[in-house]
């Protein structure tokens with residue numbers, strides 16, 4: 311059945327009738343990124359106003375693949391289990407050349423993780439659940455539909471925002487304006503910030519079809535299937551995914567010069583789908599023709615205006631790095647912004663959001679651009695190398711690895727960031743935490759549940775943990791601590807982290823520092839460093855490129 | 860072309876990963892902007908220089924035979 315869009319009511323905001331007190335945070339855009347940020351801030355007690363120019367969730371399924379890391383972040387926000395239950399879990403990708411399978415990969419070959427490598431769930435469900443979750447915080451999240459931001463300007467350490475509603479224009483003031491207004495970000499355009507990068511000429515048809523019979527055949531195991539030069543779409547590439555509600559995503563590469571309007575008609579699309587599914591009855595649920603870009607801003611933080619999600623970076627979808635990258639932006643920004651607003655950290659801490667997430671975006675762009683380049687050879691010689699790689703891939707392992715239909719989103723590592731205290735450990739400082747099952751004082755749980763959301767020092771094995779202000783403590787496979795202690799179920803946690811080692815985790819679950827024998831002074835120093843203590847006040851930490859206005 | 864396994868070369872161990880994508884991108888970048896003729900010439904130089912790097916005549920003859928088997 312087709313998704314039933316509900317419309318969210320427009321309620322005339324107080325600003326229409328009189329000035330509102332200055333807000334702490336105004337978020338432009340109630341897409342997945344803006345909504346996630348509002349929830350993250352609310353859980354830290356920080357109120358926000360979320361403005362969206364329309365009153366429905368995402369038109370069309372758009373993002374469908376949500377990564378393990380995203381689910382772990384949603385877990386912290388109280389949404390992970392709901393998404394997992396509703397989504398289609400998968401972890402295997404198969405690549406075909408013609409009709410023949412040449413290579414498959416398993417994205418999570420081990421057990422002992424709360425969340426799978428990926429779920430597929432339509433973006434409209436994700437946004438619907440986020441809106442419902444946001445409504446759990448009526449005192450902290452002020453969600454305003456049909457509130458279109460038409461102007462903004464930074465005055466003196468605050469931003470004035472002008473908003474158009476069905477009942478007229480009004481103004482708001484805010485200490486921080488977070489632009490989560492998507493790939494076409496009007497905020498970015500208003501500021502005249504350059505947003506340039508690689509634009510791919512090829513067009514891609516994205517179609518969702520509903521059908522009873524699984525195109526994955528008898529086994530009906532949801533996987534990611536990718537074809538180079540399939541028999542049903544010669545000379546091009548094709549991608550197949552399963553979504554909930556018996557909906558399948560088909561992604562077909564079109565000609566460079568294809569007429570996008572003509573291609574997005576049933577007349578053109580139905581025969582293309584019949585070529586794949588044969589006579590099986592199906593219903594066309596949604597279709598769209600895209601050109602893809604790999605682009606990012608030179609800086610994500612501009613004074614009191616901060617960019618997150620597609621407004622800051624856009625990638626081609628092969629690798630599912632767009633939405634998943636944006637959720638990692640929020641995970642990185644939420645605790646820092648809350649600490650700055652709460653006065654626990656200096657404003658410079660936000661420079662580390664800029665440095666760390668630009669690094670993340672660069673990694674995502676590099677990977678998705680390489681995949682898209684591999685899929686769309688530009689010259690005769692590129693086509694020749696691609697063809698011979700495919701030929702060799704039928705029996706040469708190295709050539710199989712060269713096939714690039716998307717390198718799927720992984721948590722970004724922050725090794726080398728100014729906030730991270732260097733050190734050596736199985737999960738190196740800077741990396742995102744790796745989940746593991748635990749048994750504890752209240753029964754079974756997961757490491758991600760115990761750790762994420764605050765600074766936590768975790769002792770694996772019998773390493774004693776000192777008491778440090780602002781740092782929670784837990785022990786794994788230790789007994790005598792005057793703090794909660796857990797056992798590593800099936801030994802997974804110890805296998806993943808080692809024994810006789812303490813890890814300091816940041817609120818976003820990244821490893822801030824590691825210790826063999828932690829003392830209070832060194833843990834406090836690592837915590838302070840993670841809160842930006844070593845960041846210089848007038849200069850940004852990371853090497854910077856020029857901001858072109 | 861023949862994809863019959865008997866005529867195909869024996870699989871060689873993968874020595875490119877985990878840097879395979881970096882290599883492939885660098886190879887494409889090396890060809891960027893060249894005419895087809897110039898790209899062929901570049902490929903020829905690459906084969907010769909890689910051969911010199913490998914150095915071992917037996918290895919080289921095996922690779923030549925194996926690569927030829929796919930045509």
Ligand SMILES: Cc1cc2nc3c(=O)[nH]c(=O)nc-3n(C[C@H](O)[C@H](O)[C@H](O)COP(=O)(O)OP(=O)(O)OC[C@H]3O[C@@H](n4cnc5c(N)ncnc54)[C@H](O)[C@@H]3O)c2cc1C
Nearest residue numbers: 339341342343363373374375459491492619620632633634
């Ligand atoms: C075909 C396709 C497939 C994709 N597949 C995946 C995938 O599998 N996995 C993945 O992770 N990502 C995927 N993506 C990317 C993903 O959809 C985006 O990265 C994601 O939507 C970004 O979220 P966002 O909140 O930053 O922006 P958006 O979702 O674009 O939301 C921006 C919001 O801002 C609002 N807005 C804009 N201007 C204003 C204004 N002036 N005032 C008020 N509000 C405004 C908009 O109405 C919108 O609600 C895919 C994208 C496409 C197109």
